[in-house]
Amino acid sequence: MQINRDNAEERDSCDPLGEFRDEFVLRPGLIYLDGNSLGPMHVSVRERMQACIEDEWANDLIASWNTAGWYDMPLRLGARIAPLIGADANDVVVTDSTSINLFKVLAAAIRLNPGRKVIVSERSNFPTDLYMVEGLSAFAGKGHELRLIDRPEDVAQAIDDSVAVVMLTHVNYRTGRVHDMADITRMAHEAGALVVWDLAHSTGALPVDLAGADADFAVGCTYKYLNGGPGAPAFVYVAPRLQTVAEQPLSGWFGHSRPFAFDPSFEPAKTIHRFLTGTPPVLSMTALEPALAIWDRVDIAAIRAKSVELCEYFIALVEQECAGFGLELASPRDSARRGSQVSFRHENAYAVMQALISRDVVGDFRAPDIMRFGFAPLYIGFVDVFDAVATLSDILQSNAWRDDRFQVRSAVT
Numbered sequence: 461m462q463i464n465r466d467n468a469e470e471r472d473s474c475d476p477l478g479e480f481r482d483e484f485v486l487r488p489g490l491i492y493l494d495g496n497s498l499g500p501m502h503v504s505v506r507e508r509m510q511a512c513i514e515d516e517w518a519n520d521l522i523a524s525w526n527t528a529g530w531y532d533m534p535l536r537l538g539a540r541i542a543p544l545i546g547a548d549a550n551d552v553v554v555t556d557s558t559s560i561n562l563f564k565v566l567a568a569a570i571r572l573n574p575g576r577k578v579i580v581s582e583r584s585n586f587p588t589d590l591y592m593v594e595g596l597s598a599f600a601g602k603g604h605e606l607r608l609i610d611r612p613e614d615v616a617q618a619i620d621d622s623v624a625v626v627m628l629t630h631v632n633y634r635t636g637r638v639h640d641m642a643d644i645t646r647m648a649h650e651a652g653a654l655v656v657w658d659l660a661h662s663t664g665a666l667p668v669d670l671a672g673a674d675a676d677f678a679v680g681c682t683y684k685y686l687n688g689g690p691g692a693p694a695f696v697y698v699a700p701r702l703q704t705v706a707e708q709p710l711s712g713w714f715g716h717s718r719p720f721a722f723d724p725s726f727e728p729a730k731t732i733h734r735f736l737t738g739t740p741p742v743l744s745m746t747a748l749e750p751a752l753a754i755w756d757r758v759d760i761a762a763i764r765a766k767s768v769e770l771c772e773y774f775i776a777l778v779e780q781e782c783a784g785f786g787l788e789l790a791s792p793r794d795s796a797r798r799g800s801q802v803s804f805r806h807e808n809a810y811a812v813m814q815a816l817i818s819r820d821v822v823g824d825f826r827a828p829d830i831m832r833f834g835f836a837p838l839y840i841g842f843v844d845v846f847d848a849v850a851t852l853s854d855i856l857q858s859n860a861w862r863d864d865r866f867q868v869r870s871a872v873t
């Protein structure tokens with residue numbers, strides 16, 4: 461591959477996804493490689509939020525639960541996410557946060573597998589996933605324990621007949637390494653375990669086939685590649701065969717079979733609704749809905765194809781332009797094993813990333829030594845990749861990152 465800016469411009473000019481970039485609010489000059497943490501705003505969100513606030517809330521008030529479709533939002537938004545994760549429309553709801561949804565599905569899973577006490581996961585999983593298991597195990601008080609693997613390829617040997625649940629994040633948040641969902645799910649089922657998949661870094665980044673893999677439960681967030689906005693509500697998937705038997709403990713009235721019957725005792729809905737708890741955050745969901753609508757016009761296979769090209773281009777350029785500066789690829793080199801991000805280790809990763817951000821190339825830092833770059837094909841092009849690497853190379857060559865202001869750590873990295 462010839463690596464120059466003309467070549468990048470040419471690739472952008474024949475990019476079938478190029479037209480979507482203008483649908484996102486991104487100020488000129490900004491190269492935003494952090495959509496794997498917080499996606500940008502879709503252009504229609506301002507107007508839609510304005511209408512929701514003025515017409516639906518201020519004017520129509522309580523009637524809007526029926527007339528503006530507020531009540532149906534969890535299922536309506538879930539139905540929009542379903543095709544991206546290989547699920548049917550009725551098997552996904554948007555609700556709560558990923559952490560809370562993990563609690564619900566893990567609790568349901570351990571109840572379905574009462575004789576077993578082990579929950580298998582990865583030490584390098586996103587910490588909230590592990591913390592939720594710790595909290596749930598302590599609360600359940602039945603002696604559940606986490607069995608953590610240190611290398612992703614060790615999942616198989618950790619699964620035996622003591623395992624109640626295998627809980628994994630499909631795409632690792634630091635390295636971008638992808639687990640084989642179908643294979644692991646099959647192994648877990650053969651051993652009598654249930655599987656929970658965290659799709660935080662997968663949804664909208666690469667095709668996922670939950671039903672094809674026969675997955676039991678999945679959760680994921682909507683503020684990364686789905687561009688739902690800061691704190692946008694998460695989603696939960698439950699296999700249809702489990703929806704009448706899986707019981708989750710956060711049994712709020714929105715999970716009741718007839719919430720407006722106001723029965724004094726809880727009777728779970730016989731549908732995915734039983735994974736709802738309380739009143740949906742209508743304003744957040746209103747911002748999420750137009751961001752999800754874009755996926756009606758986008759082929760996830762095209763997203764994946766471009767994502768692979770962007771990541772490969774980035775790796776090739778960094779290795780060519782920044783050789784000798786102590787960068788080490790932390791992501792799998794094989795695209796088939798990598799999500800839509802590329803991570804490099806560097807001794808001074810934090811300062812180098814701060815220097816990049818100061819020059820409008822925004823990625824992020826994950827302790828202790830990772831610089832993480834997310835490539836969201838809806839709004840990132842090949843020229844962006846070229847310019848980002850040129851900036852990185854300049855920062856390394858000039859030692860610009862040594863400036864005192866780049867050493868100060870903020871609360872959110």
Ligand SMILES: Cc1ncc(COP(=O)(O)O)c(C=O)c1O
Nearest residue numbers: 557558559586629633658660681
């Ligand atoms: C794999 C994974 N799970 C969960 C979360 C977050 O969960 P929550 O939205 O509950 O903070 C993140 C990122 O924040 C994540 O990367």
Ligand SMILES: Nc1ccccc1C(=O)C[C@H](N)C(=O)O
Nearest residue numbers: 496497498586633634660872873
């Ligand atoms: N929710 C956030 C709030 C503040 C800062 C970052 C996040 C992230 O989502 C981090 C992301 N999950 C990660 O993979 O690091």
